[in-house]
Every structure is written in C-alpha cells, then in structure tokens.
Amino acid sequence: MATTMIRTLNLNDFSNLESMETGIEDDYVKRIFNRLITGNNRLYGLFSDGQLVSYGGFTIYAKRYAMLGRLRSDRRYRGRNFATTLMSHIMHEAFKLNGIQWVGANTQEDNLATRRILEKLGMKQESVLHGALTKDTKALESGAKPWNKIYDLKRKKDWINEVYVKKTAVFPYECYYPLPASKELFPEDHLLEWSFYENDARTRFLITKKDQKKHHYLHAVYPWSDITKQAGLWETIANDYHQLVEQTADETYIWMDLTKEEVQSLPGDHKFTLPSPWILHGMERKKWKESVKAVASFSTLHH
Numbered sequence: 001m002a003t004t005m006i007r008t009l010n011l012n013d014f015s016n017l018e019s020m021e022t023g024i025e026d027d028y029v030k031r032i033f034n035r036l037i038t039g040n041n042r043l044y045g046l047f048s049d050g051q052l053v054s055y056g057g058f059t060i061y062a063k064r065y066a067m068l069g070r071l072r073s074d075r076r077y078r079g080r081n082f083a084t085t086l087m088s089h090i091m092h093e094a095f096k097l098n099g100i101q102w103v104g105a106n107t108q109e110d111n112l113a114t115r116r117i118l119e120k121l122g123m124k125q126e127s128v129l130h131g132a133l134t135k136d137t138k139a140l141e142s143g144a145k146p147w148n149k150i151y152d153l154k155r156k157k158d159w160i161n162e163v164y165v166k167k168t169a170v171f172p173y174e175c176y177y178p179l180p181a182s183k184e185l186f187p188e189d190h191l192l193e194w195s196f197y198e199n200d201a202r203t204r205f206l207i208t209k210k211d212q213k214k215h216h217y218l219h220a221v222y223p224w225s226d227i228t229k230q231a232g233l234w235e236t237i238a239n240d241y242h243q244l245v246e247q248t249a250d251e252t253y254i255w256m257d258l259t260k261e262e263v264q265s266l267p268g269d270h271k272f273t274l275p276s277p278w279i280l281h282g283m284e285r286k287k288w289k290e291s292v293k294a295v296a297s298f299s300t301l302h303h
Helices: 011-018 082-095 112-120 153-165 188-193 233-248 260-265 285-301
Strands: 004-008 041-048 051-061 065-073 102-108 124-134 148-150 170-174 177-180 195-198 205-212 216-221 252-258 278-284
Touching (some): 004 082, 041 082, 051 082, 051 177, 065 082, 065 177, 082 112, 082 285, 102 112, 102 177, 124 170, 124 177, 124 260, 153 188, 153 195, 170 216, 233 252, 278 285
Antiparallel strands (some): 124 252, 124 278, 148 195, 170 177
16 A cells, blocks of 8 residues: 655755656746745645655745645546645645635636635635736727826725725735735735826726736736726726836736626727636635534544
C-alpha cells in the first residue's frame, strides 16, 4: 500500500515539479516557483511513495485573507482523491495562521473538477464574474465628458465604506482575485495609489488601478450594473487606459470584472474577450471552526 505525506515545498523541490505530468504547457508556476514559496505565498505538495503527485498553495492578502490556488496534479495519479486531500490540508493550514478570517478560491466555471473539490471543502459560492478583456471601448463610448477625478482621501473612504465595506460586497482586489470587502482591504496607501472618479451628480464612482500578471492591465472597478447607461464612464476608462499603454509600451489590456447580466447588456459590436467566468468560493473562520468542532465530536463519538 502506498504511503503518502504532505509538506511545504522548498527550492529543492523544483525537480519534483518538473517530473510531474500535468498536461500544462508553459506553466507559469514553474517560471515563478521561487516567488511562490516565500513571503505571503506557500506551496504544499502531496507525495506518494516519495513521488510528488499533487501540489497547490495559497497567497495571503491584507493579513486577513488566504486565496487557495495553483492546484496541479500528475495525470498518472488522478482518481485517487489526492487533490481533495491536499487542498483540505492547505485550507486548514491557512486558517491556523494568526489573523486569517477568510479562505477562498477562484476557479473558472468550466473547471468542474476543481469546483467539486471546493464544494467538498464546504466553501460557498460568493460571486460569478467574467474577467472581461479589451483594448477597444469605442462601442461603449458616446463622446461624453469624462468623469471628475477624486483627490480627497475622505471622499474615497466614504465611497468604499458605503458601497463595499458595509455590505461585505465582493471587491475585485486584483485581476483574478476578488475578495469579500473589509476595511483591512483598503489601506490608505492603496486609496492614494488608485484613481477614483465620480460623475457630475456624484451618484456613481469608478476606480482604475494598474495590475500586471502575464500582461499589463488597467483594472477598472465599477460597482453598478448600468455599465452601458452612464455617460462618460467609458471615456474615463479609455483615457486612463491610453495613458497606461504609453507607460508600458507592452501588451496592455483593460480588465473589468462583469457579471453575466452585465455581459448580456453589452452592445453587439463590443470588443471584449469573455473567457469562462470565474466563480469565487469562500469560507469564514467561524464556519471553519464549527466544521472542525463537528468533525472532532464525530470522531469522539465513534472512537
């Protein structure tokens, strides 16, 4: 019978990653492996008879959140529940860290295998968002005046508190990483760095911020569904996008997280690329502690 063990990965494990058959060509995890095992990142591996057969990890945000991800499995060992066992271990390790109040994961709708794992872990679905990409917003522009930039820090805080923090609404913190809002997610240095705009009536606001994953992105955050009805909204986004393009001189896109309803409202000639939507799953610390207590009670009863 095979012996299995789970441990954190280190630099010496890179050869173990390379020996796996994941079916993923040009895997970014290999390119940035050394960054994914330090700082706010952790990687864990499940070994069967000394062979690395599955690995995954988490990244900590704002000292409060842990996002699971980077799950990879060797195709030769699938069907043995290794991935679920590993991710369960990683979730519990994340919750054991001081300050972590929420653990979640973001996976695409068509990734049924990972969705099943997250459901087995007891994570609830929190949002479904398309990571919509474009370089061309002309179909949404009307020639209206761009919105007014907000410089006042208190005004920025008021908007964030009213629209996100009070409602614990999902906030697109980074491309690929939406998180349920809390005041810890919005330190002053972030609010000063991000660009805020509001319409003349001061009934709507927009955030634009820079991000870089494989490419450069202008990440546009707009918390209402009337994306095609607000004059000047897309002119504002387009202005910031063109400024960013001049700065990067590289492959650069606008990224906007859109609900399925918002996608349906886009004009027929829009230029957005719309990959399979991302489903955010998550669990609060209170729910995790309750589940751990329930398992302990069950084990005691059946001992």
